[in-house]
Amino acid sequence: MNAEAIGCATPATAATAPRVLTERGQREVFCGLTGIIWLHRKIQDAFFLVVGSRTCAHLIQSAAGVMIFAEPRFATAIIDERDLAGLADANTELDRVVTQLLARRPDIKLLFLVGSCPSEVIKLDLSRAAARLSTRFSPQVRILNYSGSGIETTFTQGEDACLASWVPSLPAAPAAPPRLLVVGALADIVEDQMRRTFAEIGAGEVDFLPPRRSTEPPAVGANTRFLLAQPFLGDTARALEARGARHVPAPFPLGARGTRDWFRAAARALDLQPERVERALEPRFERAERALITYRERLAGKRLFLFPDSQLEIPLARFLAEELDAQLIEVGTPYLHRAHLAQELARLPADTNIVEGQHVERQLERCVAAAPDLVVCGLGLANPLEALGLTTKWSIELVFTPIQGFEQAADLAELFARPLLRRTRLVA
C-alpha cells in the first residue's frame, strides 16, 4: 500500500454513525508550539521556554506578535549548530539560561521546557534536564517538560502534551465523595460562567485543569470525575486515568445543545438531583437557543467543508448541522478519538463524510469541485482558496476565541456567519 495514499472506510461507532475515510499524505498544520499562545495567558505564573531553533523563535514571536508585554511569559532558548559540538555544552547552556531567567523573574512558579523538532533539540534529553533543574530550584519553582514538535502532530496537541506532563505531579486527592475536574484551557470568562452554572446545579466545588495559578493545582485521585472541555486531550485523559480518575462521557460544550448535554453528563456523574439541574439549565439553554435563531436563518442549508486542523472539527460539525441546519460536505480531522467523540459522532447526520488524517492535494481537489459556501481551514490554505473565489474561516480563530458555554453559543455561530456576510457584501 502506498503510504502517501491510504484510503479506507471504517464505521465511526454505532451502526448509524457516519463512516470515516482515513487518508495519509502531505499535511498542512501548525506545530504544537502554537499552544503556548493561549496557555501562557491562562496559567498566570507559568513560563514557557522553547528549546528550539530560530524558526521556532520566529513562529512563536509572529504568532504572539499582536501581544506586547513588558514581561513576556515565553521565550526561546536557541540551540544552533554551535551546540552540535557537544550535548554537554547544550545542557550547560540550558542551565545557564534557566538560572538567569529564574533569577530575573521571581514571579515564575512553573517553568515548562518545551521541546521542538530540530534534530539538535531532539538529541537533548529535556526530561532529564527538567528533573535536574527541578532539584535545583524546587520548591520555589517546579520545572516540567513536554514536546511542541511539529513532527506528526497538530497544533492543539501542544496543550495536550503540556497538561499530560503536569498530571503525574498533581497532588493526590483525599478519599472523598466524587469531585468534578474540567479539563482543557478555557478563557477565564468561560470558566467563571461555568463555575456559576455548576454551583447552581449543585455540583459543589469544581476544579479546572489548567488552573489559573500553578500554585493552586487541582488534586486528582479515585474520586475525580473528569469532563473534557476540549476534544484534543487524549494523552491528558490517559494520564488522569493512570491516577485513578474517571472520564465522564459527554459531548463538548459548544452551542446550546452541546453545552446543556455537557452539564447534564456532569450532573449524572455526580448523581445530582435532576429537577434542580434542569431548573438551572433551562433558562440558560432557552436564552442560547433564542440567540441562535438569526444565525440559523443565515446558515441553514449553507454547504460547509472543514479541513483537518484544530481537532475541534467534529464537535463544530455537530453544532453546525444539529443547531444551525448547515449542510456538511466533508469534515476533516487530524485524529479521531472515537471514545471521546462518540456522542458527537452519533449526532452527526448519517451521511456525513468524515476524513481522518490528510492528503492535502486530494482534499483540495474535492473541496474546489464541491464549491462549498464556506471552508473552515488552516491559515496556509485560506488565501489560495479565497483566490479561487471560495469563502474561508481560519480554524485557529476557533481556538483563540471563547466559544464554549451557553453565553458563547451565538458568538460561535457568528464566527461562521460573518465570512458569508463579508462575501455577500463583496459580491453585491
Ligand code: SF4
Ligand atoms: S517545533 Fe518544528 S515545526 Fe515548530 S516551529 Fe520549531 S522547527 Fe518549526
